[in-house]
Amino acid sequence: MKRKLAGKQGNRPLISGRDSNGYFLPESLAEAVNLLGQAGEGLKVLAGGTDLLVDLYERLIEVEGWLDLGLIPELREIKVRAEQIEIGAMVTHAQLEKSENIKKTLPVLAAAAAEIGSPQIRNRGTIGGNVVTASPAGDLLAPLIAYNAVLELVGKDGVSRVPAGDFFCGPKQTIMKRGQLLSRVLIPRPSSGTIGCWIKIGKRKALVIASISLALVVRLAKGGVIADIRACFGAVAPTPLEIKAVRRLAGGKRLEQLDFSQVGELAAAGIAPIDDLRGTAAYRRNVARELLIQALEKVQSTGGEIIADQADC
Numbered sequence: 001m002k003r004k005l006a007g008k009q010g011n012r013p014l015i016s017g018r019d020s021n022g023y024f025l026p027e028s029l030a031e032a033v034n035l036l037g038q039a040g041e042g043l044k045v046l047a048g049g050t051d052l053l054v055d056l057y058e059r060l061i062e063v064e065g066w067l068d069l070g071l072i073p074e075l076r077e078i079k080v081r082a083e084q085i086e087i088g089a090m091v092t093h094a095q096l097e098k099s100e101n102i103k104k105t106l107p108v109l110a111a112a113a114a115e116i117g118s119p120q121i122r123n124r125g126t127i128g129g130n131v132v133t134a135s136p137a138g139d140l141l142a143p144l145i146a147y148n149a150v151l152e153l154v155g156k157d158g159v160s161r162v163p164a165g166d167f168f169c170g171p172k173q174t175i176m177k178r179g180q181l182l183s184r185v186l187i188p189r190p191s192s193g194t195i196g197c198w199i200k201i202g203k204r205k206a207l208v209i210a211s212i213s214l215a216l217v218v219r220l221a222k223g224g225v226i227a228d229i230r231a232c233f234g235a236v237a238p239t240p241l242e243i244k245a246v247r248r249l250a251g252g253k254r255l256e257q258l259d260f261s262q263v264g265e266l267a268a269a270g271i272a273p274i275d276d277l278r279g280t281a282a283y284r285r286n287v288a289r290e291l292l293i294q295a296l297e298k299v300q301s302t303g304g305e306i307i308a309d310q311a312d313c
């Protein structure tokens with residue numbers, strides 16, 4: 001398989017070294033899809049490598065070759081259009097954190113990206129890698145669901161789009177098929193009355209995987225009526241999770257008409273946590289309740305300013 005693919009490399013740049021025959025650096029998405037379509041499971045799609053190389057080091061994966069997406073320009077772009085924001089799969093956390101456009105239009109996502117790992121991890125790690133790894137604790141997943149993002153997948157059968165909320169089906173499991181790549185994340189441009197909050201709880205303040213996280217996005221219509229509200233948690237279930245009961249209860253009301261304790265109870269009841277080394281299930285239910293109450297209070301008290309918190313537990 002390696003030889004067959006290597007024979008199609010032409011003049012494309014190759015990384016020299018002993019693995020150069022199995023290392024592909026396509027310069028277009030079409031070329032990447034073509035290479036992936038011809039390969040077996042052993043050809044690994046490489047973005048920043050911050051998850052993949054850990055798996056390799058721990059011998060959790062078998063690698064026959066690498067398909068490095070690093071030279072495909074369109075995957076690195078952030079485009080702000082009238083209707084939606086388009087984020088290429090190879091956009092790094094550092095780009096999201098620093099982009100004035102993302103900070104202005106999707107502040108909850110920018111805040112989550114800013115708290116990932118360390119500067120080194122944020123410079124390498126990508127939105128695409130975070131999504132495809134599909135860790136329940138992946139920090140960008142809850143904000144993407146809260147912003148109603150759509151994931152664009154490309155494979156030999158063409159392009160398909162799937163809401164982020166339908167993409168994850170278990171810890172590290174997604175609906176993506178073999179031979180498909182994640183090309184872009186498409187997010188409807190939030191209207192001017194959209195406010196939100198990001199809170200990540202971990203055992204320390206840096207280089208920490210979330211024990212629990214919350215992305216709250218509230219869209220207020222004229223007169224302060226809640227037109228849409230999405231409370232999405234990370235690390236409380238096998239997949240990132242929106243508590244849809246919050247939408248049903250709060251939609252059409254004003255923030256000050258809500259009983260925040262009652263809304264918090266919906267979070268405690270709606271999550272499906274496990275006991276693990278970052279916290280017990282009972283702890284996570286308590287924290288989920290309190291986090292949602294805290295987030296609602298903050299959103300209400302700041303009247304729209306974006307908030308990002310990282311707390312110790």
Ligand SMILES: Cc1cc2nc3c(=O)[nH]c(=O)nc-3n(C[C@H](O)[C@H](O)[C@H](O)COP(=O)(O)OP(=O)(O)OC[C@H]3O[C@@H](n4cnc5c(N)ncnc54)[C@H](O)[C@@H]3O)c2cc1C
Nearest residue numbers: 047048049050051052117125126128129130132138139182
């Ligand atoms: C020290 C450390 C700290 C970390 N801290 C955090 C943290 O605080 N929060 C957090 O959420 N994560 C954290 N991570 C995990 C990791 O950095 C992120 O998940 C990161 O976003 C992964 O992106 P990547 O580009 O490095 O992905 P890679 O490792 O390159 O790829 C990850 C997976 O996605 C696949 N893939 C990547 N891009 C595509 C694509 N476009 N199409 C199809 N498949 C693709 C790869 O094949 C692989 O299976 C940390 C990791 C380390 C090592």
